[in-house]
Amino acid sequence: MMNEKGFTLIEMLIVLLVISILLIITVPNITKHQSTIQTKGCEAFSKMVQAQVEAYQIDHNKLPAGVAELKTEGYLKETTCPNGSAVTIDTGGQVSVSDNGGK
Template sequence: MKNEKGFTLIEMMIVMLIISVLLIITIPNITKHSSTINDKGCQAFIKMVQAQEQSFEMEKKRVPTGVDELITEGYLREDAKGCPNGKTEVKIDSDGAVTAIAKTTAP
C-alpha cells in the first residue's frame, strides 16, 4: 500500500462543523441589521429629496407641487417616489417640508 497524503473523513467533518457553527452565528446578526440598514437608507433618501427640493426652489423661485414635479423637471429619477425599502413614500408639503409617509396599499 502506498503512503498517500490527504484528509480523512473525520477531518473533513470537523471542518464542516466549524464552518456550520460560524454560519449559524453570523446569519442572524446580518438579518437583524437589515432593518437598520433600510432605515438609514430611507433617511438618506429623504435628505436627498430635501436637497433637490431646495435646489428647485432656488432655481424656480417657488415650492414644487410634489415629488412628481421634481421627477418631470429632472431633479429626481423616475423611480424616486419612495424610500428604497418600498414601504414609505415621500411627500412635499405646500411650505416645502419633505416628509415620509407609510405607503397605502389598494384593496
C-alpha cells in the same frame, strides 16, 4: 513527475471552507439589521429630497408641486424610500415620509 506550481485540492477546499465560514457569520448579521439599514436609508433619502426641493426652488423661484414634479424635471430618480414608504412635500416645502411602507 515535473514540479508543477499550483493549488492542490486540499488547499482549494481549505479556502472554500474559510469563505463559507465568513458567509455563515455575516449573512445572518446583515439580515438581522435589515430594518435598521432600510430606516437609515429612508432618513438619508428624505434629506436628499429636501436638498433637491431647495435646488428646485433656487432654479425655478418656486416650490415643486410634489415629488412627481421633481422626478419629471430630473431632480430625482426614485420617489419612494428604500423600504417602500412614500415621500411627500407639503405646501411649505418640507419633506415627510409616510409610515405605510415596509417590506
